[in-house]
Amino acid sequence: MNPFKTLLLTVFLVIGTSQAETTYIHAGTLLAIPGSQPSQEQTVIIKNGMIQDIVGGYQVSDDPEIKHIDLKHAFVMPGMMDMHVHLTHERGPNRFKDSMQMSDQLQGMRIIHYGMKTLKAGFTTVRDVGSKEQYMFAYRDAINNGWVDGPRVIAAGGVGITGGHADVSGIKPDLMEFYTDASICDGPYDCRRAARNTIKYGADLIKITSTGGVLTDRATGTGQQMESDELKEIVRAAERMGKKVASHAHAEAGIIAALEAGVHSIEHGSYAGPKSHKLFKKTGAYLVPTLLAGETVVRLAKETDLFSPAIKEKAIRVGTDMKNNFGNAVKAGVKIAFGTDSGVSIHGTNMEEALLMYKGGMAPMDILVSATVSAADLIGMSDQLGTLENGKYADIIAMPASPLDNIEELMHINFVMKEGKIYKQ
Numbered sequence: 001m002n003p004f005k006t007l008l009l010t011v012f013l014v015i016g017t018s019q020a021e022t023t024y025i026h027a028g029t030l031l032a033i034p035g036s037q038p039s040q041e042q043t044v045i046i047k048n049g050m051i052q053d054i055v056g057g058y059q060v061s062d063d064p065e066i067k068h069i070d071l072k073h074a075f076v077m078p079g080m081m082d083m084h085v086h087l088t089h090e091r092g093p094n095r096f097k098d099s100m101q102m103s104d105q106l107q108g109m110r111i112i113h114y115g116m117k118t119l120k121a122g123f124t125t126v127r128d129v130g131s132k133e134q135y136m137f138a139y140r141d142a143i144n145n146g147w148v149d150g151p152r153v154i155a156a157g158g159v160g161i162t163g164g165h166a167d168v169s170g171i172k173p174d175l176m177e178f179y180t181d182a183s184i185c186d187g188p189y190d191c192r193r194a195a196r197n198t199i200k201y202g203a204d205l206i207k208i209t210s211t212g213g214v215l216t217d218r219a220t221g222t223g224q225q226m227e228s229d230e231l232k233e234i235v236r237a238a239e240r241m242g243k244k245v246a247s248h249a250h251a252e253a254g255i256i257a258a259l260e261a262g263v264h265s266i267e268h269g270s271y272a273g274p275k276s277h278k279l280f281k282k283t284g285a286y287l288v289p290t291l292l293a294g295e296t297v298v299r300l301a302k303e304t305d306l307f308s309p310a311i312k313e314k315a316i317r318v319g320t321d322m323k324n325n326f327g328n329a330v331k332a333g334v335k336i337a338f339g340t341d342s343g344v345s346i347h348g349t350n351m352e353e354a355l356l357m358y359k360g361g362m363a364p365m366d367i368l369v370s371a372t373v374s375a376a377d378l379i380g381m382s383d384q385l386g387t388l389e390n391g392k393y394a395d396i397i398a399m400p401a402s403p404l405d406n407i408e409e410l411m412h413i414n415f416v417m418k419e420g421k422i423y424k425q
């Protein structure tokens with residue numbers, strides 16, 4: 001066939017496919033832009049995975065190639081985004097045994113399972129902030145290539161200090177040595193190296209741990225661990241390469257040090273008080289509250305033998321205080337981005353975070369904003385995600401009734417679309 005004919009055929013095929021991929025969603029109630037009021041009886045027109053238009057009334061096309069989806073009795077909104085997940089694992093009685101017995105390949109395949117549970121719960125985008133990195137980078141890229149189904153993934157690379165929360169713990173010394181990698185650093189220049197190193201291998205952002213952590217199996221507390229010079233150097237190295245930094249932090253001194261260094265989000269923020277609230281507002285950083293993690297570790301500490309004594313004490317103390325302090329951050333007007341710490345909690349139960357945020361004093365609309373508009377802003381993708389507007393990804397979820405009237409409606413997601421493809425209906 002001559003090249004011109006081939007070209008013509010290609011053009012024809014492309015047009016043929018794109019028509020087949022046009023969808024009209026009839027939305028009874030449409031919250032296109034969380035933060036503003038929903039509208040009634042709208043048609044969302046989707047072409048090739050993107051929103052092409054939103055028009056009033058229920059539009060109908062005679063074209064047999066165009067698909068119509070009836071969500072006339074539903075509340076329709078942008079897909080939710082969870083800014084704090086760990087998709088390579090899940091805490092439970094077999095976690096340690098599994099990591100020793102399962103092949104790396106099988107552990108990699110399990111991410112697909114956890115990812116689909118998350119997507120079907122209504123989360124079309126996640127930010128993974130601490131998993132086995134190469135697994136997550138591969139999973140992210142495989143999804144983007146269309147090889148496997150899953151939520152859109154923004155994947156962090158970790159940088160932590162020797163003996164700190166991000167370092168290995170709870171295993172015998174020679175195994176600890178085996179599992180210690182190039183992400184562990186000490187001193188500003190070494191941490192600069194570690195930050196650059198994780199970007200080199202594919203990190204979308206850097207995750208650091210400015211304070212101790214609840215689930216470190218060492219009695220090293222939850223106070224500040226990284227020094228200011230280390231924090232500043234990591235943020236600088238990341239920003240030079242166009243990347244953001246998320247810092248795990250419990251104690252207020254560590255929250256303040258991380259905010260002063262210029263991090264873009266504080267994860268957990270359990271002991272944030274008036275001083276850090278002021279800094280949050282000054283720097284524009286987000287708080288990612290992970291109340292579900294607090295709730296989960298308190299329950300596991302009280303009801304199971306999963307935790308060592310070193311962890312148990314921290315779990316009950318921090319988990320309880322985290323929930324109590326969240327309301328103060330909301331009242332102070334700190335910017336909040338939705339995040340669960342799934343992996344500590346069960347994958348697919350991410351929506352429970354919304355119920356906890358509501359109990360903690362956040363209004364339903366603000367909760368929806370935190371998981372859409374604010375999350376998109378935190379990952380620097382506001383031009384593509386977070387609202388349903390022309391030219392953005394068709395990441396759409398629906399539920400039978402409005403979560404603005406009853407936040408528990410979020411537990412009944414019955415429609416999930418990501419980039420125009422339906423995963424639940």
Ligand SMILES: [Zn+2]
Binds near residue numbers: 084086129130341
């Ligand atoms: Zn976490």
